[in-house]
Amino acid sequence: MPDSEPPPAAPAVELRDIRHGFEGVQALRGVSFEVNAGEVVGLIGENGAGKSTLVKILTGVLQPDEGTILLEGEQVRFANPRAARGAGIAAMYQEPLIFPDLSLAENIFVGRQPARSAFVDWGEMRDQARALLKRLGIELDPGTPARDLSVAERQLVEIAKALSLGARIVILDEPTAVLSTREVDRLLEIVRRLREQGITLIYITHRLDEVMQVTDRVVVLRDGEKVADVRTAETSIRELVRVMVGQELAALEQRRREAKPSDDIVLDVRGLTRYGYYEGVSFQVHRGEILGVFGLVGAGRTEVAQSLFGIDPIDAGEIRLDGRPFVPRSPRQAMKHGIAYLPENRLLNGLVAPLSIRLNMTMTIWQLLAVLGIVRERPIDRAVDELANRVRLQRGSRRRPASTLSGGNQQKVVLSKWLATHPKVLILDEPTHGIDVGAKADVLRIVLDHANAGVGVVVISSELEEIQDLSDRILVMRTGSVSGEFVTPVEKDDVLHAAYGLQRRAVEAAG
Numbered sequence: 001m002p003d004s005e006p007p008p009a010a011p012a013v014e015l016r017d018i019r020h021g022f023e024g025v026q027a028l029r030g031v032s033f034e035v036n037a038g039e040v041v042g043l044i045g046e047n048g049a050g051k052s053t054l055v056k057i058l059t060g061v062l063q064p065d066e067g068t069i070l071l072e073g074e075q076v077r078f079a080n081p082r083a084a085r086g087a088g089i090a091a092m093y094q095e096p097l098i099f100p101d102l103s104l105a106e107n108i109f110v111g112r113q114p115a116r117s118a119f120v121d122w123g124e125m126r127d128q129a130r131a132l133l134k135r136l137g138i139e140l141d142p143g144t145p146a147r148d149l150s151v152a153e154r155q156l157v158e159i160a161k162a163l164s165l166g167a168r169i170v171i172l173d174e175p176t177a178v179l180s181t182r183e184v185d186r187l188l189e190i191v192r193r194l195r196e197q198g199i200t201l202i203y204i205t206h207r208l209d210e211v212m213q214v215t216d217r218v219v220v221l222r223d224g225e226k227v228a229d230v231r232t233a234e235t236s237i238r239e240l241v242r243v244m245v246g247q248e249l250a251a252l253e254q255r256r257r258e259a260k261p262s263d264d265i266v267l268d269v270r271g272l273t274r275y276g277y278y279e280g281v282s283f284q285v286h287r288g289e290i291l292g293v294f295g296l297v298g299a300g301r302t303e304v305a306q307s308l309f310g311i312d313p314i315d316a317g318e319i320r321l322d323g324r325p326f327v328p329r330s331p332r333q334a335m336k337h338g339i340a341y342l343p344e345n346r347l348l349n350g351l352v353a354p355l356s357i358r359l360n361m362t363m364t365i366w367q368l369l370a371v372l373g374i375v376r377e378r379p380i381d382r383a384v385d386e387l388a389n390r391v392r393l394q395r396g397s398r399r400r401p402a403s404t405l406s407g408g409n410q411q412k413v414v415l416s417k418w419l420a421t422h423p424k425v426l427i428l429d430e431p432t433h434g435i436d437v438g439a440k441a442d443v444l445r446i447v448l449d450h451a452n453a454g455v456g457v458v459v460i461s462s463e464l465e466e467i468q469d470l471s472d473r474i475l476v477m478r479t480g481s482v483s484g485e486f487v488t489p490v491e492k493d494d495v496l497h498a499a500y501g502l503q504r505r506a507v508e509a510a511g
Helices: 051-058 081-086 104-108 122-135 151-164 181-196 208-214 237-245 249-253 301-308 331-336 346-350 357-368 377-391 407-419 437-452 464-470 492-500
Strands: 013-022 025-035 040-044 066-071 074-076 089-093 169-173 200-204 217-222 225-231 265-274 278-286 290-295 316-321 339-342 425-429 456-460 473-478 481-487
Touching: 013 051, 025 051, 025 066, 040 051, 040 208, 051 089, 051 169, 051 200, 081 089, 089 151, 104 122, 104 151, 122 151, 151 181, 181 200, 181 208, 200 208, 208 237, 217 237, 225 237, 237 437, 265 301, 265 456, 278 301, 278 456, 278 473, 278 481, 290 301, 290 437, 290 464, 290 492, 301 339, 301 425, 301 456, 331 339, 339 407, 346 407, 357 377, 357 407, 377 407, 377 437, 407 437, 425 437, 437 456, 437 464, 464 492, 473 492, 481 492
Parallel strands: 025 225, 040 200, 040 217, 089 169, 169 200, 290 456, 290 473, 339 425, 425 456
Antiparallel strands: 013 025, 013 066, 066 074, 217 225, 265 278, 265 316, 473 481
């Protein structure tokens, strides 16, 4: 009698009907999928789709309201992150937490250093660290101080630490958001290497090109539900976008200007200088114009924006607002004169995360909604309803903390705060960074709406295609100075040449 085939191996991890809610908002609505050993599964969806909640449940940070988690066929429930790590699940985020004053090896083995008698065996620890790094196919000195490592190298330390703990399932949450192209390529190669070694990976990203390169399957979440589970080889970026947001990519990419920029100059900057940061910066912004500002890291774009908003001092130069001299002495003063600034880091500089959504959205106009110093409830509710409709904010209680929102909805809250002031000049620093394609479309629509209404808009972005598509003119900065100015449409190579200092080309602004 022939031998029967062995039963198929149980999935490395399986989720069955996972449900979880926050204060009236159902974040997960019966999500089920599995990941096999040695498989890379992409987990994608708009901000607010439920990805972060799912990761927190898998890593023991949250408990599901309903549903079951199985590891290799055995039902588990993680009371805390330590229990999840003990079961072989590790998560790595875009900003790794390390001890900067410890070495690379010490960070990998912190709290569990190999010892001989009562003393740390430093040689053994370095040898083990070196072996883990070799397993990842990278060469780094285990004795390197962690503060000297790049963000990409710190991520590798986190992966090595996970392997040293015996991790069998690794979750990578937006791992390439702050990496250069070369660093992204190296990380994707390490993902492939780990797959070959039998490690199971869940890869979360907004960058769909990476999903197509490195995953075996893609699971798509929308509004807390699984809406697709497909093999990567059998789908496309266009199809994934359609499933994620429920509409065609062409509709999201549509750009329409209803009015041309005015001849009137709303912001005139001449020779602006802050020694050590930027020097001799000059440009103009017309009413109804979108001025894109492009440049490499360290070009001085954010520093100029912060000076215009009164955050940082100005050493020399002149600013004219509506034709009148203007010296921004504080953000409050800049705001009163009609300048609004959405900062690059929404969590650090834009949002008061423990405060409610409604109070975050209206904090710039509290004084207008107050009587005898007391902010009235009904005017706040009316203002919040109007702003939420304008930015298409996620539904749910507006009295819950802003920290409970997804990244894209947090960005909309910060943007609402400044739209409430009805600005003359709207400065947006990396407004679409780290948000999904649907939220990005909403943000870009808001930019166009305000330009069409006559607001002068300055958009600082590292995404050149976005700048090309959106802007009437592009200002290029390099090492603190303006290195090029272009009227759109413009060739990508011309902008990049100016950014890298390979070519200095200025084109006279239209109008």
